[in-house]
Amino acid sequence: MLRAMRIVLTAGLLLLAGCVQTGGQIGTSLDVCCPGDYDDYDVYGVTITDMPVFLRDYLVAEFDTAFQEKGLSRNDRVNDLRVELKYNHINLRPEQEDIDPFVRVESMNAELSYVAEVEILMRETASNNLVWAGSISRIHQVSPGEYMHEDRARPEFLQAFRRVLSNYPDL
Numbered sequence: 001m002l003r004a005m006r007i008v009l010t011a012g013l014l015l016l017a018g019c020v021q022t023g024g025q026i027g028t029s030l031d032v033c034c035p036g037d038y039d040d041y042d043v044y045g046v047t048i049t050d051m052p053v054f055l056r057d058y059l060v061a062e063f064d065t066a067f068q069e070k071g072l073s074r075n076d077r078v079n080d081l082r083v084e085l086k087y088n089h090i091n092l093r094p095e096q097e098d099i100d101p102f103v104r105v106e107s108m109n110a111e112l113s114y115v116a117e118v119e120i121l122m123r124e125t126a127s128n129n130l131v132w133a134g135s136i137s138r139i140h141q142v143s144p145g146e147y148m149h150e151d152r153a154r155p156e157f158l159q160a161f162r163r164v165l166s167n168y169p170d171l
Contacts, residue, residue, distance in 0.1 A: 026138045026160035030167055036124055036131030038169040044072050044122075045079040049086040051118075058154055059118065060085065066161035071171030081131070082123045090115040092139070115139050120164065132168060136160040 044067065048056055063085060064074055072081070092113040117137040124131050136157070 026136050026156050028134065028136050028160055028164040030134045030164060032130055032133035033167050034132070034169070036122075036129070038131075039171075041080040041124075041131075042072060042171070043075045043079040044081040044083050045076040045125075046074065047082065047084050049084055051085065051087040055087070059157055062154060062157040063120075063161050065158055066165050067168075069162070070165060070168055079125055082125050084119070084121040084123070086119040086121065088115075088117040088119060090117065113139075134164040136164055 046060060046063070048060065051059065063083075067083070068074070092115065115137055117135050119135045120133060121130065122132040123129060
């Protein structure tokens with residue numbers, strides 16, 4: 001029993017360390033890198049999946065800034081590479097599974113614990129092959145009455161996108 005508790009505690013500490021190891025509040029993970037012919041990719045398009053409305057505009061703007069620093073330009077109609085930014089919400093407490101953290105009822109006084117993750121999936125437009133994938137994520141402990149602070153979040157998103165894209169080849 002004690003051994004099982006140690007394993008669970010160690011796993012939890014590793015999860016937390018993985019989220020803060022990059023030095024910012026947002027952790028990064030590289031999942032697939034470099035099976036594509038990156039010299040052929042000059043233009044990319046973006047699609048958004050399951051993204052909360054309040055995040056869409058500025059999250060995509062910060063991704064665009066970081067990815068365009070790699071030498072690509074954006075055109076959502078005609079492109080060599082399709083980038084999907086997909087939001088995943090992972091509750092850390094089973095009893096909160098049905099609570100939407102973005103719609104808080106004033107009478108609710110529970111602190112929410114969850115991981116917010118944005119997957120970045122890049123597919124070659126011509127073949128639909130996955131050629132690059134990574135993610136950014138952050139553990140949230142949200143008290144009643146708290147809300148998203150865009151001014152503080154924007155630079156954190158930009159730095160996280162720069163870190164996760166650091167292995168994407170420059171043009």
